Amino acid sequence: MLPSQPLLHTAVFALTVLQALASNTFIAAVYEHAVILPKAAIKPVSPDDALALMNSNMDILEGAIKEAAQQGAHIIVTPEDGIYGWRFTRETIYPYLEDIPDPVVNWIPCTDPTRFAPAPVQERLSCMARNNSIYVVANIGDKKPCNSSDPSCPKDGRYQYNTDVVFDPEGKLVARYHKYNLFIPETQFNYPKEPEAITFETPFGKFGIFTCFDILFHEPAVVLVNKLQVDTVLFPTAWMNVLPFLTAVEFHSAWAMGMGVNFLAANTHHTSISMTGSGIYAPDGARAYYYNMKNEDGRLLVAELDSHPRLSAAFPPAVSWSSYALNVERFSLNDNDFGGLIFHDWFTFTELTMPEGNRTVCQKDLCCHLSYKMSEKREDEVYVLGAFDGLHVVEGQYYLQICTLLKCKSTDPETCGHPVETAQTKFETFSLSGTFGTNYVFPEVLYSGVQLATGEFEVLSDGRLKSKHGTSKPLITATLFGRLYEKDLPHPLRNVSIP
Template structure:
């Protein structure tokens, strides 16, 4: 039966609306900030001294915000700890904290600074947003008084939170997020009693926000995407790079691909503790990124993104991560499997002894399959296929399933798994897959010099991570990084070692 004219018109109109949504874009900015740090002290400084240091950092951030706005950016993300740094005791950070109200208060600090307790940081951030007509995302400290009627109240009578704030282009506070998964050294902060899933609507999509270590856990990171359906994630971070799987640009771009969202990651820049790596990532790869261990310069990044990436024609298909790997026979049996450590995890490895071939390596429930062809194997370089299926227990606890093709540090197989930054071997092709017990798998490809490979690989619906046309640069690693959240320990046991 043919549809009636009104129905036909409605269908055409609905399609037009969807197409309009799908073509909507916005300009995103992130700023990697070389933070000006306070002197290390156990004794609290005066509030004036604390504000003076924060204003020095906000002077730099304001310059980046102005420049981003002049280049048409609609939103800018600045880093975790970007206003006052780190290495604080609980007492020493107190002068840097402000009471941050619930955004439901409908507050514009820039125009009404005295409505709540003294809030010079919030006032200044609000004015930066308002004066430049841009959403500003920043990380600061929140304090909340409590008393003995609250059984969880700390002995000093206050909660202290690592907090992200978002101000809209009018300067209004529209989001406040308290970090849930504190990293092991963050003893100056408390975590909220319940994880907060913070979202807010913009003219260019639904946004969610979380901080640094949160990305490795189900709450709130996965909840925001899988249940609340955000389009874009905002991610202030102070990320210390760990090769071969957990450099900032590598893991954050992989998370965006695996979760199918835009991801705006602003890192601090402090090379002495391996902090660098910011980026603007889409579900089909990095739009722009920055990784620089050679100097102490900050960097502003700007790129265009789809407002609703799930509706974009370029949106990657849903992946059945174990489909291919479960359907194939094990490739040639290995007589030479061996063990090695990657970031304290005991992997099972097998060496790529020939210039091309098919290999399988297994550990527990995970079997990893690799088909490959090298574009001229270097005699002094060794590559392995590795598998890990287990609980990671150093610097946090979380359950992993990982399949990896990676370069060893030297020809000595005992070095396989140690950090490597350069390589000389290119691959004409690789195809990596695994029998994952999870839908949460993050595909990573890292080239020599710690560089990403946007547009040079794809994930097929059956779970294979494949090179498209060979690698344009020598390969450090191609990895499928899987997370089995249901095997994690309960919070907060998992966030400390």
């Protein structure tokens, strides 16, 4: 006699848990999704039309989830805005929203869909997780009614939140996160009154979750890692790439390394607005990543990670980011220092005029030191050492200290800092350090073609970013990206631009 479906599912789930418990590693998946977008609408569509669009996207996500499960994945992350897109006003997004309960209610929407208000999206996501015995992470919209007894209640009588949800392999809702740091165009959403630090336990470590723009701020991102000690961060995102420091694969891999956690980043794919770049990152580098500006294809990534990276032999040593730079004599200062903009920030640059040498450049409290040797000094390519110490004020406000070895777009110094995707110059060695006033520094090395330099550089305990054996590909940038959170403006003022 064959077991009943519920008994069979329970047996499969128990086996999955036992397998995870028996291993110090787990299989992670992320899916970069080319989202089917709604047509531009002045008035809200009907609930049926909204659900039809969301089901079209979920059809694709379900295929990716099935494939990931077949490859042995224990968890899969899908992108921010991955179910309905982003072309909305506050009114036009309303038909796409559901009331998402607090996970303490112990709810499996797949088996009990009518327990709360109609929630067809949560029901379907829950069934995807349950039918494939896999954790499913998705981004949807939450609506919460309010009234005049709440002085903060919006005029339309409801809060609307950009929301991440997590369903476990039984289909149970185990996590709900409301995005705190909304990006400037997200006027359709509210932010929660207090930042939420959301974690949940799995058989393969402690997980935390936040969304896109959150990564640039202290709460909740740093709190999850430093205070709550999560092993792995889940990161649905709709990330628009900005060279040279803020491409998705570059910055997300650097954040994982700087914070010492696993990081599962699932991006939307929309090349017309520079959206691409997903990855599975460990503290010692990328396990898998995808960056493609040439077509509109989605991509599933699957890779193995340590369940508890802090216990791994490969876990990077603690870094005192300013130790070397504060104790080394300044290399020769150049009288020909000049200024230039990188993503609206005014850097101080000095040109690397010789095939090898030592350089120092300073701005305010930050001095950046570089020792380097090029494989060949090309006449048609210019590299500079740059420093920035100040408040970034465009597309959000946050305080930065950055040291960068950077290729200029042309031989004209005025192009230094302009976006560059290709290069021809390789380096035999480089060593970059800075007098940072923060312990939150994220090391980036990006090669020609927007490729990561996984395994080809290291960060020493004294704060030096060094090449191990030279660069195997031409270099776009080697950067130490520092964040001084204590100099940020209060939330939500930091989430706006200064004209």
